Amino acid sequence: MSERPAPQRRRVGVLGGAFDPPHRAHRALAEAALAQLDLDALHIVPTGQAWHKARPLTDAAHRLAMCQRAFGDLPGVVLDARELRRTGPSYTVDTLTELRAEHPAAELLLLLGADQWAALPTWKRWRDVLALATVVVAQRPGCVAPGPPGACALSLELPPLPVSSTAVRAAVAAGADEAALRALVPVAVARYIVEHGLYRLPSPTDP
Ligand SMILES: Nc1ncnc2c1ncn2[C@@H]1O[C@H](COP(=O)(O)OP(=O)(O)OP(=O)(O)O)[C@@H](O)[C@H]1O
Numbered sequence: 417m418s419e420r421p422a423p424q425r426r427r428v429g430v431l432g433g434a435f436d437p438p439h440r441a442h443r444a445l446a447e448a449a450l451a452q453l454d455l456d457a458l459h460i461v462p463t464g465q466a467w468h469k470a471r472p473l474t475d476a477a478h479r480l481a482m483c484q485r486a487f488g489d490l491p492g493v494v495l496d497a498r499e500l501r502r503t504g505p506s507y508t509v510d511t512l513t514e515l516r517a518e519h520p521a522a523e524l525l526l527l528l529g530a531d532q533w534a535a536l537p538t539w540k541r542w543r544d545v546l547a548l549a550t551v552v553v554a555q556r557p558g559c560v561a562p563g564p565p566g567a568c569a570l571s572l573e574l575p576p577l578p579v580s581s582t583a584v585r586a587a588v589a590a591g592a593d594e595a596a597l598r599a600l601v602p603v604a605v606a607r608y609i610v611e612h613g614l615y616r617l618p619s620p621t622d623p
């Protein structure tokens with residue numbers, strides 16, 4: 417008697433970030449995850465209140481609109497605004513706990529750049545994060561990331577991409593136009609930044 421193959425567990429990826437703004441490395445990370453991890457869905461989760469970042473984040477509505485433009489066309493992507501709706505600091509353990517309840521049988525795969533993998537021991541209830549999800553790490557230029565002692569993660573194949581949201585904001589503040597921004601962020605995000613005047617330094621003529 418032939419045995420039936422065990423049903424595949426649903427695989428749900430989670431890519432969280434401030435996305436202030438989303439840039440080409442975020443997009444490459446999402447594409448690599450979809451291509452390499454056999455995901456049924458990839459939740460893009462913009463951070464509500466980033467307790468771990470010193471600067472205030474740009475309005476949630478702008479960051480969500482830019483995520484729509486950066487990731488919305490990728491198959492399987494779910495724009496997940498739960499952290500924007502939640503009051504109080506955004507903790508990944510809360511998001512994963514909710515996703516676990518919504519997808520009880522699924523494997524959750526949490527995507528992290530190497531900097532956040534190295535910073536994991538500073539996260540709220542980080543051991544619970546590791547129990548709730550399989551961590552998948554993308555290397556990041558300039559960051560050697562051993563992760564917490566004894567903790568394991570999968571790694572994503574991704575060429576090193578030396579781009580950050582900090583560099584994008586600095587480029588706009590230094591006067592980069594839409595054409596120059598396209599090297600750093602997806603085309604539709606570059607257009608959105610310029611149309612909405614995001615990240616510009618206030619000029620003396622501004623009201
Ligand atoms: N160039 C990159 N290569 C690999 N991972 C990245 C890269 N940039 C961001 N990430 C990862 O994407 C996730 C979201 O990052 P985030 O939105 O904070 O962007 P950022 O570029 O690090 O922002 P900022 O410069 O404002 O700190 C994090 O897990 C981060 O490690």
Ligand SMILES: O=C(O)c1ccc[n+]([C@@H]2O[C@H](COP(=O)([O-])O)[C@@H](O)[C@H]2O)c1
Nearest residue numbers: 432433434463468506507508509539540
């Ligand atoms: O839960 C935490 O304590 C925690 C601490 C630092 C970062 N995170 C999450 O990790 C993701 C990437 O963080 P960042 O700073 O690179 O945008 C994002 O979803 C953050 O909310 C989560």
